[in-house]
Amino acid sequence: MTSPHTVTLPRAQPRLLPRLRYHWQRLTQSPTTPIGILLLLLCLYFIAVPVVALLLDAVQVQFGDERRAAAETGTWTRYYVLRTLFSPVADSLFWQPLWHTLRIAGGVILLSLSLGSLLAWLITRSQLPARRWFATALLVPYMLPAWTFAMAWSTLFRNRTIGGPQGWFETLGWQPPDWLAYGELPIILILTLNYIPFVILLLGNGLRTFDAQLEESARLLGARNWTIATRILLPLMLPALMSACVLIFAKVLGEFGVSYLLGLPVNYSVLSTSLFRSIELRQSGTAAVVACAIMLFGVLSLLLDATLLREARKFVTVSGKGGLCLPHRLGRWQWPAFGFVSCVFILSVVLPLSVLLLSTLMQVPGRFTVDNFTLDFWIGDKLGTIAETRGVLFSPNLWRAAWNTLWIVGSAALAAGLLGLLIGYVVVRTPHRGLALLLRQITFFPYLVPGIAFAAAYLTLFAEPHGPLPALYGTVTLLVLALIADEMPYASRAGIAAMLQLGKEPEEAAQMAGAGWWRRMLHIVIPIQKGALVTGILLPFISGINGLSLFVMLAVPSTDVLTTYALRLIDYNYLQAANAVVLLVCLLAFTGTLLTQRLTGTNLAQGIGN
Structure with missing residues (x-):
């Protein structure tokens, strides 16, 4: 029995459930950190792990190489490194392609800087006629795939030393020599035309913000134009020039x-084509060593660029007061300068696109007679060609490749844009600086890896079942995943830049009104940042439309996109249809660029021409 003096105390309520409810409410109101951890794990798996797998392939025995490596599959080995760098075949596998790559890079840098610097000065600092129009027109090659120009060059200069149809000049009675039709010289010239707009963009912005008072002061002290250019302009523009070089x-x-297109026909290899050839021959270990070398050079060059960017902060070219920047009079050089700029535009835009278009209308290349022109290669039927027997517009292969392009690139671009905005949100909003730093760095990593090497990394990891994923080689999923990862540097930087401009006040007000995180994202953050989201989607879309190096390694005939479909037509020597497909790619890329500028209110030429 209970004593009459016994006091019954109230039973203590369990505290576990309220604590869990409290933490769940906090998590749903601000789940930034858990989402950031999930995004970090995804980025590590789809960005870092493929690259690590590629590195391991270079030092582990691959299946089928046990006898040559004198070791079991999966064991550590130096065989591939020694074979690629120090064996009797190392010269053709690595050292000669490396030497060719360095020679091409040196020639492209020299020519593009020389021509691009002059063009940038004429557009920004002189009274060049129609300079506003040229400020935009000269950037058109920047919007087009570089191999577009290679196709046009091949149409003009190809010879039948390697077989196949004639080029235009050969039809007209002159056979171009191999050194002009293929190899180092045309590669340098074509890449120069493609990268001149890159120099104009980098150097033009520096010249536009350059303090004109420095120039005027030197001129008042009696300095000549050459002295001003070499003693004032060049030193102050040196960081931009060095950054362009790197x-x-x-x-x-x-x-x-x-x-x-222009090297392999005469066995002129560079590092990227040597890597491609090794993978085609199923020499995955050798390919991994070459890919690692490309990655190493890429990382070193971009680290050098980051160092130059820090040094560039010492070069202040914009004063507090500013100065009136009057364009220079060209005098008697006005029309020669106009002719020079016009020639560059014609050679880099008008001539290549015109050659490609005319080639699709000619039965015999280079024969300019009325009876030689036809629309058969566009809309014809029962053609005597091997790859396609109908015009490209009636070819189911074209429309399948076009659908694959829109579906694969569109899905990847949409996913990259949404992930980029979400990553930007986490990087800016999370209280954990370490998490923000890791996300920034890991999403930028694909920019350090050239596309051909990144594709090789994905091929290494996902060609076989790995973790929760089955073997993905030959599937659309592999192309989408690779393209999302490859485009994350652009999408994530667009998201971070946008979120840095959005204060916390709108979200805090909504949170005080009881809105959860999902509601705040859907009704506040995304509507406010729709411009950044559009940019983060369209930029990867345009890059994916133009892309070749990533798709050529991962696509199979059933997953062909327009770029790989054009390449297969080239392999069949069906050049008219290939050129038609290239023109369609150019149209999509150019239209996408203009649409991006229209929707975002930006302009590639903004800040170059006044």
Whole structure:
């Protein structure tokens, strides 16, 4: 029995459930950190892990090489490194392609800087006639795939030393020599035309913001134009010039299409084509060593660019007061300068596109007679060609490749844009700076890896079942995943830049009104940042439309996109249809660029011409 003096205390309520409810409410109100951790795990798996797998392939025995490596599959080995760098075949596998790559990069840098610097000065600092129009027109090659120009060059200068149809000049009675039709010289010239707009963009912005008072002061002290150019302009523009050099070198490292079209016919290999050839021959270990070398050069070049960017902050070219920047009078050089700029535009835009278009209308290349022109290669039927027997517009292969392009590139671009905005949100909003730093760095990593090497990394990892994913080679999924990862540097930087401009006040007000995180994202963050989201989607879309090096490694005939479909037509020597497909790619890329500028209110030429 209970004593009458016994006091019954109230039973203590369990505290676990309220604590869980409290933490769940906090998590749903601000789940930034958990989402950031999930995004970091996804980025590590789809960006870092493929690259690590590629590195491991270079030092582990691959299936089928046990006898040559004298070791079991999967064991550590130096065989591939020694074979690629120090064996009797190392010269053709690595050292000669490396030497060719360096020669091409040096020639492209020299020519593009020389011509691009002059063009940038004429557009920004002189009274060049129609300079506003040229400020935009000269950037058109920047919107087009580099291998477009290689196709036009091949149409004009190809000879039948390697077989196939005639080029225009050969039809007209002159057979171009091999050194002009193929190899180093045309590759350098074509890449120069493609990268001149890159120099104009980098140097033009520096020249536009340059303090004109420095120039005027030197002129008042009696300095001549040459002295001003070499003693004032050049030193202050040196960081921009060096940055252009480094970035052009990084781009040349991963350039595949031009070297494939104009180099391989005469066995002129660069690092990217050597990598492609090793993978075609199923020499995955050797390919991994070459890919690692390309990655190493790419990382070093971009680290050098980052160092130059820090040094560039010491060069202040915009004063507090500013100065009136009057364009220079060209005097008697006005019309020669206009002719020079016009020639560059004709050679880099008008001539290549015109050649490609006319080639699709000619039965015999280069014969300019009325009876030789036809629309058969566009809309014809029962053609005597091997690859296609109908015009490209009636070919189911074209429309399947077009659908694959829109579906694959569109899905990847949409996913990259949404992920980029979400990553930007986490990087800016999370209280954990370490998480933000890791996300920034890991999403930028694909920019350090040339496309051909990144594709090789994906081929290495996902050609076989790996983790929760089955073997993906030959599937659309592999192309979408690779393209999302490859475009994350652009999408994530667009998202980070946008979120840095959005204060916390709109979200805090909505949170005080009881809106959860999903509601705040759907009704506040995304509507406010729709311009950045559009940019983060369209930029990867345009890049994917133009892309070749990533798709050429991963696509199979059933997953062909327009670029790989055009390449297969070239392999069949059906050049009229290939050129038609290339023109369609150019149209999509150019239209996408204009649409991006229209929707975002930006202009590639903004800041170059006044």
